[in-house]
Amino acid sequence: QEELHLSLAQSAWVQFAHYLGYFLMALPAGWLAIKLGYKGGIIVGLLMVAAGGFWFMPATWVSEAAAAGTVSKNTAFAAFLVGVCAIASGLTFLETIANPYTTVLGHKQYAATRINLAQSCNGIGWILGPIVGGLYFYSKNEAGESTGAETLYIPYVGVGIVVLLLAIVFYFVPMPDIKTEDDYHLDDADPNASHSIWKHRHFVMSVLAQFLYVAAQAGIFSFFINYMTSQVPPIPAWMESGVQSVASVPGFGWLGGMFEMNKEDVRVISNHGAANLASLAFICFLIGRFSGAALLRKFSAHKILGLYGVLNVGVCLLVFAKLGWFSVFCVFLSYFFMSIMFPTIFALGIFGLGVRAKRASAYLVMAIMGGAVLPKLMGAVADKYDMSRAFIVPLFCFAVIGAYGYLWPRLAGAESMNGVDVAKGH
Numbered sequence: 001q002e003e004l005h006l007s008l009a010q011s012a013w014v015q016f017a018h019y020l021g022y023f024l025m026a027l028p029a030g031w032l033a034i035k036l037g038y039k040g041g042i043i044v045g046l047l048m049v050a051a052g053g054f055w056f057m058p059a060t061w062v063s064e065a066a067a068a069g070t071v072s073k074n075t076a077f078a079a080f081l082v083g084v085c086a087i088a089s090g091l092t093f094l095e096t097i098a099n100p101y102t103t104v105l106g107h108k109q110y111a112a113t114r115i116n117l118a119q120s121c122n123g124i125g126w127i128l129g130p131i132v133g134g135l136y137f138y139s140k141n142e143a144g145e146s147t148g149a150e151t152l153y154i155p156y157v158g159v160g161i162v163v164l165l166l167a168i169v170f171y172f173v174p175m176p177d178i179k180t181e182d183d184y185h186l187d188d189a190d191p192n193a194s195h196s197i198w199k200h201r202h203f204v205m206s207v208l209a210q211f212l213y214v215a216a217q218a219g220i221f222s223f224f225i226n227y228m229t230s231q232v233p234p235i236p237a238w239m240e241s242g243v244q245s246v247a248s249v250p251g252f253g254w255l256g257g258m259f260e261m262n263k264e265d266v267r268v269i270s271n272h273g274a275a276n277l278a279s280l281a282f283i284c285f286l287i288g289r290f291s292g293a294a295l296l297r298k299f300s301a302h303k304i305l306g307l308y309g310v311l312n313v314g315v316c317l318l319v320f321a322k323l324g325w326f327s328v329f330c331v332f333l334s335y336f337f338m339s340i341m342f343p344t345i346f347a348l349g350i351f352g353l354g355v356r357a358k359r360a361s362a363y364l365v366m367a368i369m370g371g372a373v374l375p376k377l378m379g380a381v382a383d384k385y386d387m388s389r390a391f392i393v394p395l396f397c398f399a400v401i402g403a404y405g406y407l408w409p410r411l412a413g414a415e416s417m418n419g420v421d422v423a424k425g426h
Contacts, residue, residue, distance in 0.1 A: 013077070013081060013376075014080075014081065014084060014222075015218050015222050015371055015372055015375045015376075016372040016373075016375075016376065017081035017082075017084045017085045017088070017372075018084045018085065018087075018088045018218075018371065018372070019088065019214070019218065019368055019369050019370070019371040019372030019373075020085055020088070020369070020372055021084075021085040021086065021087070021088025021089040021090075021091070021092060022088055022089075022091070022092045022095070022365055022366065022368040022369060022371075023366055023368070023369035023372070024089065025088075025089040025092040025093065026092050026096060026362045026363065026365040026366035026368075027362050027363075027366065029041060029045070029092050029093040029095075029096035029097065029362055029365065030096055030358055030359050030361060030362025030363075030365075031362075032044060032093070033096060033097045033358045033361075033362075034358055034359070037175075038097050038098075038101045038175055039170065039173075039175040041093050041096070041097035042093065042094060042097050042098060042170055042175075043167050043170050043171055044090075044093050045090045045091065045092070045093025045094040045097065046090065046094070046163050046164070046166050046167035046170065047090070047164070047167050048086065048087075048089050048090030048093065049087050049090030049091060049094070049159070049160070049163045050090075050159075050160040050161075050163045050164040050167065051086055051090070051160070052083050052084075052085075052086030052087030052088075052089070052090055052156075052160070053083075053087060053156040053157055053158075053159045053160025053161075053163065054156075054157060054160045055082065055083040055086055055156075056080070056083045056152065056153040056156035056157065057153050057157060058079070059076075059079040059080050059082070059083050059153065060150065060152055060153040062075060062076050062079040063076040063079070063080070063150075063152075064150065080152075083156065087156075090163075092365055092368075095361075095365045095368070096358075096361050096362050096365045097358075097361070098118075099115060099343070099346050099361060099364075099365075100346075100350055100357045100358060100360075100361045102114050102115045102118045103115055103346075103347050103350065103357075104357075108351075109416075110296075110297060111347045111351075112296045112301035112340075112343065112344050112347040112348070113293050113296040113297050115343040115344075115346060115347050116289055116292055116293040116296060116340055116343045116344065117289075117290075117293045118343075119289065119342070119343045120286060120289040120290055120293065128279070129279075129282075132155050133155060133275060136151040136152060136154050136155055197353055197356050197359060197360045197363075200352075200353070200412075201411040201412075202348065202349065202351065202408055202411040202412035202413075203349050203350070203353065203360055205404050205407075205408075205411055206345050206346075206348055206349025206350075206364060206404070207349065207363055207364060207366075207367045208367075208400070208404070209345050209349075209400065209401050209404040210342070210345050210346070210349065210364050210367040210368070210370070211367040211368075211369065211370035212370055212374075212396075212397035212398075212400050212401060213338075213341045213342060213345060213370070213397065213401055214342070214367065214368045214369075214370045214371040215370035215371055215373060215374035215375070215393075215394070215397050216312075216338070216374070216393070216394035216397035216398055216401075217338055217341075217342070217371065217394075218370070218371030218372075218374070218375045219371075219374055219375040219378040219390070219393055219394050220331070220334055220335075220338070220391075220394055222375050222378075223375070223378060223379070223382065223387055223390065224274070224277075224278050224281060224331070225271060225274040225275060225278065226382065226387050227331060227387040227388070228269050228273075228274035228277055228328075229268060229269055229270070229271060229274050230386065230387055231322070231327070231328070231386065231387050231388050232268065232269055232325075232328055233324050233325060233328075234266050234267055234268065235259050235267040235268060235269065236267075237267070239259075240258075240259045240267060243255055243258050243259070244256070255276065257270055257272045257273065258270060258272070258273035258276065259273060260273075280332065281331070281332050281335045282335065284332050284333070284335040284336045284339075285335040285336065285338065285339045286339070287336065287339075288335065288336040288337065288338070288339025288340060289339045289340060292304065292308075292339055292340035292344075293340075296340070296344070300415075300416040301344050301347060301348055301416070302348060302405045302406070302408035302409060302416070303405065303406075304340060304344065304405070305340070305341065305344045305345065305348070305401065305402075305404070305405030305408075306402050306403075306404075306405025306406035306408075307402075307405070308337045308338075308340060308341065308402075308405075309337075309341070309398050309399070309400075309401040309402025309403070309404075309405055310398075310399075310402040311337050312334055312337040312338065312394075312398040312401075312402075313395055313398045313399050313402065315330045315333050315334045315337060316330075316334065316391045316392070316394050316395035316398060317395060318330040319331055319334070319388055319391040320388060320389060320391045320392055320395065321388075322388045327388065334394075341401060345364075345401070345404070346361070346364055348408055348412075349364050350364070351412060351414070352412070352414075374393055374394075374397070377393055378390045378393040378394070381393060
């Protein structure tokens with residue numbers, strides 16, 4: 001954003017490119033899952049992610065050419081967006097295929113628990129990602145000049161190598177092809193039976209809920225650094241001194257440079273410091289995933305989803321109110337309550353759809369396009385007002401998600417994910 005002199009709304013094109021990949025590849029991924037099975041689809045997805053990671057090498061060369069003035073900065077920005085979209089396309093295959101596969105590997109009552117636990121594993125990447133990204137994206141030379149554009153490709157190429165190795169592993173590992181239970185008899189040969197997933201309201205509304213959830217998540221994730229560098233109250237000298245003391249301890253050097261003086265000569269959080277705090281936010285997210293998975297073993301998935309949705313409405317309202325450090329704390333709290341939403345909506349949406357769960361999964365992944373649309377609105381609100389006021393956008397998203405959770409039994413014709421009473425309708 002700073003390297004190419006982009007506004008907050010313009011920087012949201014990164015999220016647009018990322019989620020555009022999901023939108024374009026979701027249906028092809030669902031089709032491929034039906035044709036090749038879970039294993040084949042996962043391998044294709046891994047190979048696409050690897051290709052996207054390797055693309056950042058030539059994209060960095062284009063960026064260097066832009067710095068030299070031989071190409072425009074818009075061209076350099078577009079080159080990076082291509083890599084982002086390619087990686088997202090590969091992730092689409094993994095989301096479309098791995099998520100439903102997780103839900104069928106055991107009793108359907110604990111489908112939401114399994115998918116939450118499985119997605120907790122990516123918490124390691126969320127925690128380490130901002131730290132690694134901060135080292136390369138916000139790096140500076142001895143003269144204090146940014147070198148991020150020159151080293152940005154390194155973590156992406158590293159991801160490409162690891163993912164390529166994973167694809168090889170999956171090729172040699174046997175994976176049984178299992179289908180979900182057909183509670184609504186969509187697979188029946190009876191011509192009078194309903195074979196369309198769109199006639200099931202719990203699925204239709206799950207697509208809307210997933211669209212709005214990813215929209216809210218993408219907005220909060222994307223503008224976290226902007227919030228921390230612009231909305232946090234001035235940093236007291238004692239806090240900076242304490243952090244610097246910890247940074248001097250071996251192994252904690254990455255805490256150095258957490259703060260800086262802004263143009264008004266006020267001590268604030270630096271970009272590098274905000275990236276480190278993003279790791280703390282993702283720790284909150286990961287704790288929410290694990291604790292949520294435990295709660296989902298004891299309470300109905302739709303009730304937990306509804307409760308977390310309502311609580312996040314309150315949290316966003318407190319951030320919007322600009323209550324100083326308490327609002328800053330609420331930003332971290334929003335990560336905790338977001339944690340179980342994506343996998344839980346996914347499990348509730350494909351509940352009882354039988355073999356058509358693969359197709360339904362494609363539409364749920366396509367709904368991730370919400371992350372491309374609403375962050376631009378959030379960025380526009382922030383440009384006109386400030387980042388705190390921009391939290392009004394995810395607030396409305398969480399309100400709809402909470403309503404979906406509490407209304408799910410009526411939509412699905414089931415009291416919980418234990419089973420469905422089709423006679424009651426849905």
